[in-house]
Amino acid sequence: MPDARTPESGTPSEARKIRVQCEVNGRAVTLESYPMARLLDVLREAGLTGTKEGCGEGECGACSIELDGALVNSCLVPALQAEGAKIRTIEGVAGRDSSCGDDLGSERLHAVQQAFLTYGGAQCGICTPGMILAAVNLLERHPEPSEAQIREGLSGNLCRCTGYSKIFDSVVAACRLTPPNAEPLR
Numbered sequence: 001m002p003d004a005r006t007p008e009s010g011t012p013s014e015a016r017k018i019r020v021q022c023e024v025n026g027r028a029v030t031l032e033s034y035p036m037a038r039l040l041d042v043l044r045e046a047g048l049t050g051t052k053e054g055c056g057e058g059e060c061g062a063c064s065i066e067l068d069g070a071l072v073n074s075c076l077v078p079a080l081q082a083e084g085a086k087i088r089t090i091e092g093v094a095g096r097d098s099s100c101g102d103d104l105g106s107e108r109l110h111a112v113q114q115a116f117l118t119y120g121g122a123q124c125g126i127c128t129p130g131m132i133l134a135a136v137n138l139l140e141r142h143p144e145p146s147e148a149q150i151r152e153g154l155s156g157n158l159c160r161c162t163g164y165s166k167i168f169d170s171v172v173a174a175c176r177l178t179p180p181n182a183e184p185l186r
C-alpha cells in the first residue's frame, strides 16, 4: 500500500498536495493540503485562526474541533482524515444557540460564549476556543449535565490562567441559561 505522504516518490519531501472535500461550519469547502498535514494547520491557513495551538502533542485541547460531531485534537488529525467529514470550529459556534434549537444568526453569541464573557471564563484566551467547543459539545449531548459530567466534559482541555473555577461557573451558567447579572453558581 503506498504511503499517503508519498504517492510516487517514497520521500515525504516530495509529497503532493491533495484536495480534501469536507464541510466546515455548515459550508462545503475544498481544502488543498499535503495528506499528512495537521488539520490544525490546514484550518488556520484557510483563515480559521480561532483554533489555537498549545502543546502540539494532543495533551492540552487548545486545538479542539468537532469532526463528525466528536471532539478531537486537530493537532493529531491528518488532513486526509477530513475527507467527507463535517467539521465545526469555534467560528461555527456563534449563532447556533442549541438551547433554543434554532439558528440565531452570526451576530448572536452562543450561550456558552456569552457565559464565558459574563463570568470571566477567559483570561489569556489560548485555551478558550477549545474550552468553549468542549462545553458546547457537552451541552448538546447533555443539556442538563451534572457537575461530574461538566468536569468530565472539560477534562481534555487545560488552562494555565483561570484555575478552572470561572470556566466551570461559565458552563454551569450557560446550561442553566442564567441571566447575565446573576451571581456565579457554586
Ligand code: FES
Pocket (backbone or CB within 6 Å): 052, 053, 054, 055, 056, 057, 058, 059, 060, 061, 062, 063, 064, 073, 074, 075, 076
Ligand atoms: S495543541 Fe493540540 S492538544 Fe495541544
Ligand code: FES
Pocket (backbone or CB within 6 Å): 121, 122, 123, 124, 125, 126, 127, 128, 158, 159, 160, 161, 162
Ligand atoms: S485563559 Fe489562558 S490558558 Fe486558559
